[in-house]
Amino acid sequence: MQYVDEFRDPTLAKALVAQIEKTLADVPDALKPLQVMEVCGGHTHTLFKYGILQLLPDDIEFVHGPGCPVCVLPKSRLDQCIAIAEQPETIFCTFGDAMRVPGSKGSLLDARARGCDVRMVYSPMDALELAQKHPDKQVVFFALGFETTMPATAMTVQQAQRLGLTNFKIFCQHITIMPTLTALLNQDDVRIDGFLLPGHLSMIIGTKPYQPLVDDFAKPCVVTGFEPLDMLQALLMLLVQFKERRCEIENQYSRVVADDGNPNALKAMAEVYSRKQQSEWRGLGVIEGSGIALSDAYAAFDAEAYFQPQQVSACDPEGSRCGDVLSGRCKPTDCPLFGKPCSPQNAIGALMVSSEGACAAYYHYRTVPTGEGQ
Amino acid sequence: MCLGVPGKVVGITDAAGLLAHVEVSGIKREVNLGCVVNGATDELVGKWVLVHVGFAMCVIDEAQAKETLAALESMQALEHELDDFSQRSHLDAGNVDASEGGA
Ligand code: SF4
Numbered sequence: 001m002q003y004v005d006e007f008r009d010p011t012l013a014k015a016l017v018a019q020i021e022k023t024l025a026d027v028p029d030a031l032k033p034l035q036v037m038e039v040c041g042g043h044t045h046t047l048f049k050y051g052i053l054q055l056l057p058d059d060i061e062f063v064h065g066p067g068c069p070v071c072v073l074p075k076s077r078l079d080q081c082i083a084i085a086e087q088p089e090t091i092f093c094t095f096g097d098a099m100r101v102p103g104s105k106g107s108l109l110d111a112r113a114r115g116c117d118v119r120m121v122y123s124p125m126d127a128l129e130l131a132q133k134h135p136d137k138q139v140v141f142f143a144l145g146f147e148t149t150m151p152a153t154a155m156t157v158q159q160a161q162r163l164g165l166t167n168f169k170i171f172c173q174h175i176t177i178m179p180t181l182t183a184l185l186n187q188d189d190v191r192i193d194g195f196l197l198p199g200h201l202s203m204i205i206g207t208k209p210y211q212p213l214v215d216d217f218a219k220p221c222v223v224t225g226f227e228p229l230d231m232l233q234a235l236l237m238l239l240v241q242f243k244e245r246r247c248e249i250e251n252q253y254s255r256v257v258a259d260d261g262n263p264n265a266l267k268a269m270a271e272v273y274s275r276k277q278q279s280e281w282r283g284l285g286v287i288e289g290s291g292i293a294l295s296d297a298y299a300a301f302d303a304e305a306y307f308q309p310q311q312v313s314a315c316d317p318e319g320s321r322c323g324d325v326l327s328g329r330c331k332p333t334d335c336p337l338f339g340k341p342c343s344p345q346n347a348i349g350a351l352m353v354s355s356e357g358a359c360a361a362y363y364h365y366r367t368v369p370t371g372e373g374q
Numbered sequence: 375m376c377l378g379v380p381g382k383v384v385g386i387t388d389a390a391g392l393l394a395h396v397e398v399s400g401i402k403r404e405v406n407l408g409c410v411v412n413g414a415t416d417e418l419v420g421k422w423v424l425v426h427v428g429f430a431m432c433v434i435d436e437a438q439a440k441e442t443l444a445a446l447e448s449m450q451a452l453e454h455e456l457d458d459f460s461q462r463s464h465l466d467a468g469n470v471d472a473s474e475g476g477a
Binding site for chain 2: 001002003004006007011012015016018019040041042067068069070095097122123124125126144145146148149151152155198200201203204226229233252254255256257258262264265268354356
């Protein structure tokens, strides 16, 4: 088993679509069109890449959620990254996804063109290696991402401590998903009927932390894998919940997600991080309890304390509707800036940068609007 | 950004540092096993793990994967039976292109 091709079988996909159509017929009409939020940008990407949206009945609409850390990275935070990268004798390391996100004075790529030492890394461990190689420089890793990426940063910081490195720092932009989902559901004009929950984030935290979505908001949920069959099967499971008027957290991705998550990862996270009061999200504003900082025990590795970059709030460009797209209030094509001037080559909002951003997905894969295909 | 790719642990490179070679679509790279190790690192050789930013994040559960596929296949078998029964043909309308490469 290779765990990839098996979950892309087109004949099985057809059978699943047929089941979805049948099950949808038994879902109460009052719920239609169903608004299903796929929280994770990876899921948004799968939906577009495999043309899944075109296969599905019109009565199922997807609301592309805020689960793409690059898409919700606020301008002000990016400006701070650049301020750190501009410091002398500093190497600023980041994942490729964050390189092109526009700040108010351009992107990290622009900063590099101006002569800053900005490097793209695949893993936080690569940044640690750079710190070992360059003891005369401060090496800063821009730690970006949800719970999926947090354990990797945590274990890297623990390793830096074991090695006694004093020139390795973390600029922490980790964020946590649940406060954002509940903040979205608390807004009156946002309608979401059910959730396809992020598979890889859940592999870390497990399925239990989502319980408030069921208990407090009565939203059926399915933890979902990333291959096309995973997504179709999860959608079918969600529809069956609607049909049977059940409301539970189900797990489609059991080959990867255990109910209790990953104990080693959670232990490292508990040691290295503490929760910040609040964090700013691009397009969504400040969300209470969604931010993560280094714990006191690891404060020596905190780039924010070391460099103290100024925090200046920066507004999103006039006319942009990034926040409305992120919360499902409108589609990317409803934004007056979509396509022109905002495009992947000249991104104005962050949703146009990452391939997981809803706007970039619409831009790349927009061939025929849903419903007019075949 | 939260993508992970399945890969097979082919050998331990540094048992104390919890590092191993993992083969992902034919390419070998060094991966940290800190999140998945529960005892001797050797026990992980030959296992499939999900790799994300240089770390193995979980051991993929083969029994669960088989169960998921079996559920899909039995659903398809049922679908065929019903299909023959009602002679419906509209199922051919859709087409998923599965030939494209991995994400
Ligand atoms: S098109 Fe650009 S500006 Fe408009 S919502 Fe999308 S990313 Fe934001």
